[in-house]
Amino acid sequence: xxxxxxxxxxxxxxxxxxxxxxxxxxxxxxxxxxxxxxxxxxxxxxxxxxxxxxxxxxxxxxxxxxxxxxxxxxxxxxxxxxxxxxxxxxxxxxxxxxxxxxxxxxxxxxxxxxxxxxxxxxxxxxxxxxxxxxxxxxxxxxxxxxxxxxxxxxxxxxxxxxxxxxxxxxxxxxxxxxxxxxxxxxxxxxxxxxxxxxxxxxxxxxxxxxxxxxxxxxxxxxxxxxxxxxxxxxxxxxxxxxxxxxxxxxxxxxxxxxxxxxxxxxxxxxxxxxxxxxxxxxxxx
Numbered sequence: 407x408x409x410x411x412x413x414x415x416x417x418x419x420x421x422x423x424x425x426x427x428x429x430x431x432x433x434x435x436x437x438x439x440x441x442x443x444x445x446x447x448x449x450x451x452x453x454x455x456x457x458x459x460x461x462x463x464x465x466x467x468x469x470x471x472x473x474x475x476x477x478x479x480x481x482x483x484x485x486x487x488x489x490x491x492x493x494x495x496x497x498x499x500x501x502x503x504x505x506x507x508x509x510x511x512x513x514x515x516x517x518x519x520x521x522x523x524x525x526x527x528x529x530x531x532x533x534x535x536x537x538x539x540x541x542x543x544x545x546x547x548x549x550x551x552x553x554x555x556x557x558x559x560x561x562x563x564x565x566x567x568x569x570x571x572x573x574x575x576x577x578x579x580x581x582x583x584x585x586x587x588x589x590x591x592x593x594x595x596x597x598x599x600x601x602x603x604x605x606x607x608x609x610x611x612x613x614x615x616x617x618x619x620x621x622x623x624x625x626x627x628x629x630x631x632x633x634x635x636x637x638x639x640x641x642x643x644x645x646x647x648x649x650x651x652x653x654x655x656x657x658x659x660x661x662x663x664x665x666x667x668x669x670x671x672x673x674x675x676x677x678x679x680x681x682x683x684x685x686x687x688x689x690x691x
Contacts, residue, residue, distance in 0.1 A: 412462070412465065413461075413462045413463075413464075413465025413466045413468070413469055414466060414469065415466060415469050415470040415473050416430070416466045416467065416470045416543070417470070422459075422462040422463050422466055423466050425452055425454070425463045426463045426464075426466035426467050426470065427543075427545060428452055429448065429452060429460075429463055429464070429467060430467050430470075430485070430539075430540065430543070430545060431540060431545055431546065431547055431548045432448065432451055432452075432548060432678075433448075433467065433485045433486065433488055433489070434485070434536040434537070434539070434540060434547060434548075435547070435548050435550050435675075435678075435679065436488050436678065436679070437485055437488060437530050437531055437533065437536055438531075438536065439550075439679045439680075439681075440531045441488075441678070441679060441680070441681035442488045442489070442490045442495070442527065442681065443488055443489055443490070443678050443681075444489070444490060444491070444492050444683075445457040445460055445489055445490070445491060445492075445498070446492070447674075447677070447678050448460060448489055448678075450674065451674060451675065451678065460489065461498065461500050464486040464489060464498075464500060464501075465486075465500055465503075467485065467486045468484055468486050468501075468503075468504045470543065471484065471485065471539070472504070474539065474542060474543070478542075482533070482535075482539065483526060483529035483530045483533050484501065484504040484505060484526060484530070485530050485536070486501060486504070487501050487504075487505065487523055487526045487527060487530060488527065488530060492587075492683070494516075496516075496519060496520065496523055497523060501523075505522055505523070505526055548675070550675055550676075550679055552633075552676050555629075555630075555633055555672070555673075555676075556633070558630055559630040559631075559633040559634050562628075562630040562631075569624060569626055571624035571625060571626050571666070572622065572623075572624045572626075572627075574624070575622045575623075575624045575664070575666050575688065576597060576608050576609060576622050577597065578688070579595065579608075579609050579620055579622055579664055579688065580594055580595040580596070580597050580609045581594055581595075583595060583611055585688055586620065586662055586664050586685045586688060587662075587685055588611060588613070588618060589613070592611055592613050593611070593612070593613065595609040595610055595611040595618075595620065596609065596610045596611075596612075597609055599619075601642075601645050601646075601649065602649065603645055605641065605642070605645060607619045607620070607621070607642055607646075608620055608621050608622045609622065610646075616658045616659075616660070617646050617650065617658065617659045617660075618659070618660045618661070618662060619639070619642040619643065619645075619646050619659070619660070619661045619662070620661075620662045620663075620664055621635045621638045621639050621642065621661070621662070621663050621664070622663075622664045622665075622666075622688075623635045623663065623664070623665050623666065623667075624666045625666040625667045627665075627667075629670045629672075629673070632663075632665065632669065632670060632673060633673060633676070635663045635665075636663060636673065636676060636677060636680055636682050636684075637680070638663075639661040639662070639663050639680075639682045640661070640680055640682065642661045643659055643660070643661035646659040646661070647659045660683065661682065661683070662682075662683045662684070662685055663677075663682055663683070663684045663685070664684075664685045664688050665684065665685065665686045665687070665688065666687070666688055666689065667686070667687070668686050668687060669684050669686055
């Protein structure tokens, strides 16, 4: 919470202020898509090696919006609450200087924290003047048009059955949940898990009520196939949540795209727009 009080508006020339100027258009993109973004993903888009250094960057975004709101005499929601931790799906403590002023953050339960954040996220995504905010701060919106890539991926249909590389990676991931960032003690995954829609997930992990759907792409997959994997994860997440609803289970689902190689550079923004977790460089053995 100290960050909220110390970080200066983004109009200066310090490195964190320059990064704040670059971060705000990315956050506007996420707000317009209605998708939070992980600290690590935002840091990667900003060319930052350490996501922890985002504290002053996001604090600067917050103080800038508060100053602008005072000039406009109209509230502007704290867009920096879109940036969340992978484990908790909550923003870091710095956000509480903007969300819970006058309240003791440490005394709030996780449920209370989440309720406050969810209310703010609704306001952020419903706010219709983000482009006006960018214009007032002399910032340009980022372009997020992937029509050409989508059309190419739709036209390039795969075929010929499952490759040996894909099978090997799929089996490795199912046996090694920790290799894709899942908690220690997570049971092995089910390979080729059938859904009632007729779709089949490469690997599905079930840990109590938490289900994690995994789509894998081996090193032989091209850019178009990786892009299709991102959209497959969107589909699987919705389907798994639907199965949980129909089974009277809590909607605790995630979808991961696991790559044997690296995510193509041009797809980083699309990954964040769609809100998909990607795990790279998983070497199946």
